[in-house]
Amino acid sequence: xxxxxxxxxxxxxxxxxxxxxxxxxxxxxxxxxxxxxxxxxxxxxxxxxxxxxxxxxxxxxxxxxxxxxxxxxxxxxxxxxxxxxxxxxxxxxxxxxxxxxxxxxxxxxxxxxxxxxxxxxxxxxxxxxxxxxxxxxxxxxxxxxxxxxxxxxxxxxxxxxxxxxxxxxxxxxxxxxxxxxxxxxxxxxxxxxxxxxxxxxxxxxxxxxxxxxxxxxxxxxxxxxxxxxxxxxxxxxxxxxxxxxxxxxxxxxxxxxxxxxxxxxxxxxxxxxxxxxxxxxxxxxxxxxxxxxxxxxxxxxxxxxxxxxxxxxxxxxxxxxxxxxxxxxxxxxxxxxxxxxxxxxxxxxxxxxxxxxxxxxxxxxxxxxxxxxxxxxxxxxxxx
Amino acid sequence: xxxxxxxxxxxxxxxxxxxxxxxxxxxxxxxxxxxxxxxxxxxxxxxxxxxxxxxxxxxxxxxxxxxxxxxxxxxxxxxxxxxxxxxxxxxxxxxxxxxxxxxxxxxxxxxxxxxxxxxxxxxxxxxxxxxxxxxxxxxxxxxxxxxxxxxxxxxxxxxxxxxxxxxxxxxxxxxxxxxxxxxxxxxxxxxxxxxxxxxxxxxxxxxxxxxxxxxxxxxxxxxxxx
Numbered sequence: 001x002x003x004x005x006x007x008x009x010x011x012x013x014x015x016x017x018x019x020x021x022x023x024x025x026x027x028x029x030x031x032x033x034x035x036x037x038x039x040x041x042x043x044x045x046x047x048x049x050x051x052x053x054x055x056x057x058x059x060x061x062x063x064x065x066x067x068x069x070x071x072x073x074x075x076x077x078x079x080x081x082x083x084x085x086x087x088x089x090x091x092x093x094x095x096x097x098x099x100x101x102x103x104x105x106x107x108x109x110x111x112x113x114x115x116x117x118x119x120x121x122x123x124x125x126x127x128x129x130x131x132x133x134x135x136x137x138x139x140x141x142x143x144x145x146x147x148x149x150x151x152x153x154x155x156x157x158x159x160x161x162x163x164x165x166x167x168x169x170x171x172x173x174x175x176x177x178x179x180x181x182x183x184x185x186x187x188x189x190x191x192x193x194x195x196x197x198x199x200x201x202x203x204x205x206x207x208x209x210x211x212x213x214x215x216x217x218x219x220x221x222x223x224x225x226x227x228x229x230x231x232x233x234x235x236x237x238x239x240x241x242x243x244x245x246x247x248x249x250x251x252x253x254x255x256x257x258x259x260x261x262x263x264x265x266x267x268x269x270x271x272x273x274x275x276x277x278x279x280x281x282x283x284x285x286x287x288x289x290x291x292x293x294x295x296x297x298x299x300x301x302x303x304x305x306x307x308x309x310x311x312x313x314x315x316x317x318x319x320x321x322x323x324x325x326x327x328x329x330x331x332x333x334x335x336x337x338x339x340x341x342x343x344x345x346x347x348x349x350x351x352x353x354x355x356x357x358x359x360x361x362x363x364x365x366x367x368x369x370x371x372x373x374x375x376x377x378x379x380x381x382x383x384x
Numbered sequence: 385x386x387x388x389x390x391x392x393x394x395x396x397x398x399x400x401x402x403x404x405x406x407x408x409x410x411x412x413x414x415x416x417x418x419x420x421x422x423x424x425x426x427x428x429x430x431x432x433x434x435x436x437x438x439x440x441x442x443x444x445x446x447x448x449x450x451x452x453x454x455x456x457x458x459x460x461x462x463x464x465x466x467x468x469x470x471x472x473x474x475x476x477x478x479x480x481x482x483x484x485x486x487x488x489x490x491x492x493x494x495x496x497x498x499x500x501x502x503x504x505x506x507x508x509x510x511x512x513x514x515x516x517x518x519x520x521x522x523x524x525x526x527x528x529x530x531x532x533x534x535x536x537x538x539x540x541x542x543x544x545x546x547x548x549x550x551x552x553x554x555x556x557x558x559x560x561x562x563x564x565x566x567x568x569x570x571x572x573x574x575x576x577x578x579x580x581x582x583x584x585x586x587x588x589x590x591x592x593x594x595x596x597x598x599x600x601x602x603x604x605x606x607x608x609x610x
Contacts, residue, residue: 004486004493011481293477296438297538298466298494300459377439380473381429 005310023279027319027359028326030272031352033265035327036334038348041258043340048250057247060211060223060240068237072206076234080209083229087222088212090119093197099190100164101152107188109165111197119212127159127174135193142170146178148188165192166200219244269355273363276315280367284308291371292379305372312364320356324349387450389414389546389577390435395444397430404430406600412579417572419580419588422597428581431597432550435579437465466495470539474551476531478523484534485519491542509537513567529560536567547571549580553587
């Protein structure tokens with residue numbers, strides 16, 4: 001029976017090419033729209049996640065509450081690391097100053113510990129970061145980022161060159177990657193061991209302690225724990241902050257926008273489905289006599305019902321099948337033009353096809369019911 | 385005395401204010417050939433549709449091989465129609481996007497017959513009507529006579545005991561008409577009960593039994609029934 005239905009359907013499609021093409025076009029566009037929205041939404045969500053990770057969604061920034069007379073020192077960072085062995089804790093001080101290579105420029109000098117590389121996920125273009133041994137031994141080594149390298153040496157590869165910070169020469173052992181979206185007026189960074197801070201700046205007070213948690217879910221609990229350790233253990237009043245709320249807000253915005261656009265895509269599914277229903281009602285009317293003949297030669301209501309429902313499904317599934325590659329193409333261009341990674345998740349393809357199937361069933365049932373309930377005698381008398 | 389194959393009693397059918405069939409009664413025995421004539425609008429097609437279980441009467445009883453059709457549900461009627469009746473229509477009523485073979489095969493598909501026996505039955509039906517070479521032709525590629533013979537083959541492929549023919553020669557020329565009538569008489573001789581609606585009195589006169597539909601009732605034909 002299924003072969004019989006599909007044979008007839010394909011012959012009718014071939015005979016009524018324009019009608020079939022226009023009906024399929026509606027469903028094709030609808031499925032492509034759904035797929036594209038889901039794909040771009042997924043790409044956008046991933047982009048937001050990447051950007052948040054870059055900004056430090058798993059990090060906690062702890063500064064001393066100076067109004068309460070707080071001041072952070074290296075031993076406070078060490079205490080925190082001992083009490084939070086699963087997290088990575090690092091201490092740093094940032095200062096602006098003039099650094100000299102071949103050229104001189106104003107950069108940010110970060111006095112830091114060796115594990116800043118892991119905490120801030122600093123990627124290296126050339127060379128390496130200084131080690132904890134070099135940190136403890138006050139080795140005169142430095143890491144510059146690409147922006148600073150270009151400013152101080154006119155090029156990015158400046159390993160083994162020397163930069164002068166506060167009159168002291170530091171050998172460049174590594175060149176760090178600068179952020180991708182850095183603007184033209186960005187200030188370069190130079191990292192040197194925190195053990196030099198006392199010598200160069202004459203102080204021991206830290207600017208901040210950074211903590212990197214194992215996962216985003218741990219951030220709030222870890223922050224509370226860290227504050228408790230410092231305020232009760234080290235008796236240092238502190239202020240702590242994180243990006244969890246901002247991250248959740250960003251995700252909520254992406255989700256809301258995606259759902260809104262999905263609603264618009266759903267409207268196109270509705271339009272496609274109405275198109276199918278309209279064509280099927282016309283088809284049933286045109287083929288009244290044929291329906292009467294089928295009843296006369298032995299068809300049951302159920303057989304007539306399924307004949308027309310399969311025809312509606314054929315429109316929606318064919319449109320859906322055409323919509324998938326169209327959606328992939330649209331997703332590719334949409335992601336490309338938006339500057340996000342091209343992501344076409346499998347569930348977007350599945351969703352497109354399932355929506356096509358569902359639309360065919362939903363909008364094909366009424367015309368199929370009309371055909372199956374037709375009076376055979378009246379049907380045979382029609383002029384069509 | 386054996387039960388009639390068709391037994392209609394006091395059948396009434398009205399369309400609007402027009403009483404088409406008025407207390408019509410009809411009995412047809414197994415193996416009969418009955419021609420029914422009448423003027424345009426007399427209700428011939430209505431009578432055929434009631435006989436063919438396509439339309440219920442408003443009043444009266446209709447027994448088809450002992451089954452009271454008037455009291456059956458739509459699904460039961462459809463099954464009875466499939467088992468007992470074959471239809472031949474004036475305009476052939478072949479499905480245009482199916483080949484001759486597929487048109488003849490369709491009733492067997494509706495019955496749920498398996499492909500193997502189905503193929504055999506269809507081939508036999510087409511062979512019997514002299515259409516073995518025309519199986520792959522679509523209705524638009526057949527002459528009037530050939531198309532009507534395909535319709536007859538379709539009607540017979542389920543081997544129904546009763547064949548209902550509504551103006552089977554209405555759209556045919558002389559030669560094709562003779563061809564179709566030869567076929568119908570051939571079936572009659574094989575024991576098929578044939579009821580033929582026709583406007584052609586000459587064809588009706590040659591039939592073994594002839595009734596005329598007038599004012600909602602069946603009269604004449606040498607065997608008055610009301």
